[in-house]
Amino acid sequence: MDSELVRHWAMAGFLPAFRKLFESAAWTEYTHPLEYSSGTIWPSVNTGVSPLRHGFYSLFRFCEGTYRLRLARADDVRGDPFWKWFARRGKRIVIADVPFAIPKSEFGGKQFWGWNQHDSWAWRRSSIPSDFLSGLSREFGPPLAKSCKDYPIRTRPLLQLKRALLEAIRRRTAMLKSLLLLPDWDLFYAAYTETHCAGHRMWHLGDESHPQHSREQLAVVGHGLREVYQAIDQSLNELLECADENTTSLIFLSHGMGPNFHAAHLFPEFLERFNRSWEEKMLHHFGRHGHDGWFESAWQKSVWRLPVSWRNRVKYLLPVRMREWLTLQRYQASRQWSRELSFSLPKDGFSAVRVNMANREPDGRVQHGAEYRSYTESLLAELIQLTNAEHAQPVVDGIFRVDQQMNPARIGGGSDLVVWWKKQRPINALHSPTLGLIERPQSGDHTGEHVMRGAMIVSHPKAERGEHTIPGMNIPDVTATICQLGGVRPESAIAGSSRCSQLLSETPSIGHVPGAD
Ligand SMILES: [Zn+2]
Ligand SMILES: [Zn+2]
Numbered sequence: 327m328d329s330e331l332v333r334h335w336a337m338a339g340f341l342p343a344f345r346k347l348f349e350s351a352a353w354t355e356y357t358h359p360l361e362y363s364s365g366t367i368w369p370s371v372n373t374g375v376s377p378l379r380h381g382f383y384s385l386f387r388f389c390e391g392t393y394r395l396r397l398a399r400a401d402d403v404r405g406d407p408f409w410k411w412f413a414r415r416g417k418r419i420v421i422a423d424v425p426f427a428i429p430k431s432e433f434g435g436k437q438f439w440g441w442n443q444h445d446s447w448a449w450r451r452s453s454i455p456s457d458f459l460s461g462l463s464r465e466f467g468p469p470l471a472k473s474c475k476d477y478p479i480r481t482r483p484l485l486q487l488k489r490a491l492l493e494a495i496r497r498r499t500a501m502l503k504s505l506l507l508l509p510d511w512d513l514f515y516a517a518y519t520e521t522h523c524a525g526h527r528m529w530h531l532g533d534e535s536h537p538q539h540s541r542e543q544l545a546v547v548g549h550g551l552r553e554v555y556q557a558i559d560q561s562l563n564e565l566l567e568c569a570d571e572n573t574t575s576l577i578f579l580s581h582g583m584g585p586n587f588h589a590a591h592l593f594p595e596f597l598e599r600f601n602r603s604w605e606e607k608m609l610h611h612f613g614r615h616g617h618d619g620w621f622e623s624a625w626q627k628s629v630w631r632l633p634v635s636w637r638n639r640v641k642y643l644l645p646v647r648m649r650e651w652l653t654l655q656r657y658q659a660s661r662q663w664s665r666e667l668s669f670s671l672p673k674d675g676f677s678a679v680r681v682n683m684a685n686r687e688p689d690g691r692v693q694h695g696a697e698y699r700s701y702t703e704s705l706l707a708e709l710i711q712l713t714n715a716e717h718a719q720p721v722v723d724g725i726f727r728v729d730q731q732m733n734p735a736r737i738g739g740g741s742d743l744v745v746w747w748k749k750q751r752p753i754n755a756l757h758s759p760t761l762g763l764i765e766r767p768q769s770g771d772h773t774g775e776h777v778m779r780g781a782m783i784v785s786h787p788k789a790e791r792g793e794h795t796i797p798g799m800n801i802p803d804v805t806a807t808i809c810q811l812g813g814v815r816p817e818s819a820i821a822g823s824s825r826c827s828q829l830l831s832e833t834p835s836i837g838h839v840p841g842a843d
Contacts, residue, residue, distance in 0.1 A: 327521045328582035329355050329781035331555065340556055343563035347577065352789040352829035356799035358581065358778040360726035360744060363676060365398075365445075367580045367780070367801060368425040368517075373405035374805030374820030378731060380405050381738045382426070385447060386654055386672045388680060388739040391688065393660035395672070397650060400426045400439075400449040408805050409433055411817050412513045420505055422516035423498075429454040436505065438462065442469040442494050444519040447650060466501040470494050473646045474523035478638065479530075479771050481543045487527055488550040491520045492557050499561035506568040513812055517580075518561070524554035525583030529774025536585050537752060538773050551583075551774075566785070574811050575785040578804050586675060586775035588747040589712075589721055592756045592764045593677040594670040599761040600708055601667045604701065619659035664689040667701065671741055675775035678741035679705070686735050694735055702727065702742065708758065709745060715755035715763055723748045749777070782807065788830040796828055810834055 333355075336344040347353070362370070365384035366377035373380050380403050387398040403426055409419045410433055419435035421427050425445060429437035429452050438459040440451030453459035463469070470490050477487040495518065502516050528550035530536040531543065566575060589596075629637060641649060653672075663669040663682065671678040683698060684690035692701050706725060714721050726744040728737055747753060755765040782804050796803075802822025809816050810824035815836045826833045 327555065327558065327579040328525065328584075328777065329579050329779055330582060331551075332579060332781070335552060335555060340552060341559040343559045343566070347562075347783050347785060348793070350789070350791060351575075351783050351785040352791060352794060353781060353783040354794045354796045354799055354825070354829070355779065355781045356796065358780060359800060360724050360746065360778075361728070361731070362778055362801065363673065363744070364581055364776040364778075368427075369403040369405075370801040371578070371580070371804055372407045372424070372427055373403065374408055374802045374809075374816060374822060375405050376802065376821050378728070378737070378740065379821065381740070383740065384673060385445070385650065386657060388671055390686075390739045393663040393669075393687070395654055395657055397447060397654060400428050406818060407433075408809055408814075408816065408820075409513060409515060411809065411814050412812055414817070415814050417512035417812065417814065418510055420511045420514045420516075422502060422505065422514070423519075424515055424517045425519060427515075428452075435511070440469075441501075442498065442519060444474065444522045446473060447647065462501055466504070467493075467497040474527050475646050475649070475771070476642060477527060478642055479527065479538065479773060481546050484528060484531075484543070484547045484550060487523070488547060488553060491524055491550075491554050495520050495554070495557040495561055499564055502561075502565055503568055506565060518558055521554055521558055524551045525774045526586075526772045527774070528554075529583060529585060529772075533585060533773075536773060571787070576804075576808055576811060577783040577785070579781040582777035582779045583774045584749045584777040586768075586770070586772045587749045587752045588675045588677075588768070588775065589753040589756055590673060590675060590677045590747070591766055591768050592753070593745070595764050596712070596756060596758065596761065597668060597670050597679065598666070599758075599764070600705060603761060604667060604704060619656075619662060621655040621658060625656055665691075667691050668705070668742070674772075676747060677745040679743040679745070681734070681742045683734065683742075698729070698734060702729065705743065708760065711759055713757045714748075714751065714753050715757040715765070717751065718757070719748075719750075721748055721753055721756065722746070746778075749775075782825070784811070784826075784829050786811070786830055788832045790829060790831055794828055796825055799825065810836055 332341060332344050335341045336348055361377055369380045369382040382403040385398055386395045388395055409421055413419055413433040419433060421437040423438055423441045426448055427439055428449055429439055431454050436458055438453035439449055451459060474487060477483040506514060530538040531547055532549050532551055533539055569575060657672045666682055668679050668681045671680050682691045684693050692698050709722050712721050713719060723746040728734055728742050734742055752768060754767045755763060757763055800822055802820050803825050805820055806822040806824040807826055810826045811834055813834055813836055
């Protein structure tokens with residue numbers, strides 16, 4: 327959920343449960359550091375380490391030692407989940423459909439994954455005990471029949487999506503309440519993913535400045551995103567009412583949403599031009615054609631020539647897994663990447679550069695050390711000069727440079743640079759003073775895209791009520807705070823600190839690590 331929207335709608339009276347929490351609990355909002363992106367947030371909360379340590383980034387995973395991509399899986403996340411430490415301390419756990427949280431018998435308790443996940447590609451539906459999830463689905467209703475990505479951004483499908491998400495929230499809440507009311511747990515960890523789906527597909531409904539906003543559509547569909555947030559607010563109220571006065575509740579908003587404006591679709595060509603110029607080649611060598619993988623070239627010569635309405639009709643007939651596989655094939659460009667100085671990795675709403683580094687990549691071209699630094703710095707200098715050609719405003723919001731945090735030779739399948747684009751307006755053309763104009767309208771079905779801000783709310787008898795500004799607050803701090811509130815010491819180093827001392831008037835004590843004495 328987006329923390330700004332939650333605050334705004336809570337103050338406007340749409341979210342009474344959140345409003346009550348903002349008044350009675352201790353809470354803080356924070357911006358995620360630049361190396362975090364949406365796919366990294368849940369693995370970081372679950373393990374308490376940064377993306378550079380858990381090594382999980384997004385759906386399309388770059389395979390180190392090759393120039394290939396593959397579909398990622400939840401077991402690509404490195405590190406132990408924090409509930410392992412709870413389980414080893416004898417605490418009884420319930421892990422209820424939390425993104426990237428794979429059920430494992432060694433943790434015991436009740437665990438399920440895949441009842442309704444936005445990132446359903448990450449794992450297979452499963453549970454501990456093995457028949458637990460099927461029993462829940464029988465009792466409370468099955469998950470959604472379709473992914474949010476199966477609903478085109480048109481009035482009727484959006485109305486259907488809104489109804490489906492509201493029904494999923496209702497069923498999930500009934501399921502969670504029934505589990506919360508049982509006296510057999512010490513740690514209860516659950517997530518709602520429906521707000522993520524609504525943020526991507528329905529952002530434009532309430533954003534009058536969005537190019538896809540339509541009054542007619544709004545009149546029929548209603549404020550879909552706000553209604554989904556309201557349903558979550560009502561659910562939160564019901565869940566909190568299940569807890570007695572001895573229960574501590576920690577609510578966190580993983581990341582936010584905003585309009586889906588970026589230059590990720592223009593970035594591969596920008597990078598190619600930059601690489602040509604760095605090689606001091608002639609400007610007229612510029613151009614995309616011939617630089618894509620064979621699948622993408624064939625795709626552009628065939629499928630891309632069909633009318634858009636035909637393409638979309640066929641697209642929505644294919645299962646979402648098939649569409650993901652086809653998209654993966656379109657991104658594959660091993661031969662081209664092996665010859666380049668660097669290449670762009672596919673990301674959602676931001677851009678990432680993998681330098682073709684010698685002794686890291688099979689056919690690396692940029693030497694580790696001075697050459698890598700010089701290349702990276704030239705690229706950074708070029709990036710910060712980029713403007714939106716339609717408005718002459720800078721387009722780069724922030725850049726993460728991995729070599730400032732670790733040795734770039736050891737980044738696994740990660741990126742050397744991450745580029746965040748400003749979201750104020752659509753970016754249909756980039757202008758570079760040295761590399762010229764790069765033009766192509768953005769396409770795609772997401773009208774909303776991730777914004778890297780989050781919030782943590784702690785409801786506790788000793789809470790210092792109201793908003794707290796916590797400099798340096800970060801996702802692994804959420805993990806550390808959960809552990810301290812549960813009286814459990816992490817068994818391996820996590821990258822954050824508990825914030826209990828800033829949020830509570832009395833800090834809970836932490837037990838010993840088993841076997842550490
Ligand atoms: Zn979804
Ligand atoms: Zn997303």
